[in-house]
Amino acid sequence: xxxxxxxxxxxxxxxxxxxxxxxxxxxxxxxxxxxxxxxxxxxxxxxxxxxxxxxxxxxxxxxxxxxxxxxxxxxxxxxxxxxxxxxxxxxxxxxxxxxxxxxxxxxxxxxxxxxxxxxxxxxxxxxxxxxxxxxxxxxxxxxxxxxxxxxxxxxxxxxxxxxxxxxxxxxxxxxxxxxxxxxxxxxxxxxxxxxxxxxxxxxxxxxxxxxxxxxxxxxxxxxxx
Numbered sequence: 001x002x003x004x005x006x007x008x009x010x011x012x013x014x015x016x017x018x019x020x021x022x023x024x025x026x027x028x029x030x031x032x033x034x035x036x037x038x039x040x041x042x043x044x045x046x047x048x049x050x051x052x053x054x055x056x057x058x059x060x061x062x063x064x065x066x067x068x069x070x071x072x073x074x075x076x077x078x079x080x081x082x083x084x085x086x087x088x089x090x091x092x093x094x095x096x097x098x099x100x101x102x103x104x105x106x107x108x109x110x111x112x113x114x115x116x117x118x119x120x121x122x123x124x125x126x127x128x129x130x131x132x133x134x135x136x137x138x139x140x141x142x143x144x145x146x147x148x149x150x151x152x153x154x155x156x157x158x159x160x161x162x163x164x165x166x167x168x169x170x171x172x173x174x175x176x177x178x179x180x181x182x183x184x185x186x187x188x189x190x191x192x193x194x195x196x197x198x199x200x201x202x203x204x205x206x207x208x209x210x211x212x213x214x215x216x217x218x219x220x221x222x223x224x225x
Contacts, residue, residue, distance in 0.1 A: 108212035119156035
């Protein structure tokens, strides 16, 4: 929506609200690159300086991340999420895994109770990619697929707040997956998630909870103190 008719006083706040609305609506998801400064200036019909101030304000709030030479990316879906991400980034791996454990245990239980056929298809697809990448020892592809699997399980909860919180710690989850994946011996069989996938498929929340606890406790053991 053009903002040129808005008085200069408070114009930056108007642009901030507009950009925040794009994030709140999900049009720009966590990790997405937003339009360039010049593109936003044209879309909103405001000066580039105004856009620049608004983007910097949202970056300071933790919603956006400005990467020199790469663009500006959505860092979190809310100010709370941005603060949480900053706090997690200052935490030790074990502390991050403990937070991840709390969310993923409940996600596993709810996914077993609430999943749809589309959710199961997403979980199965991620599982197939994960297993194929591991068999080829393609760690980059494995990390992407493993993250996609866990994200698919969280999505299957159909709990919007849980999904949003998981989005907010996504980078920490991704980094913890990378840390443990690259730290495992070449001949290791890897952490098996087939039991969790089956528990969700059969609608068994107790087993899903147990399977999730098993792999997360194993990750905590690997992380050490």
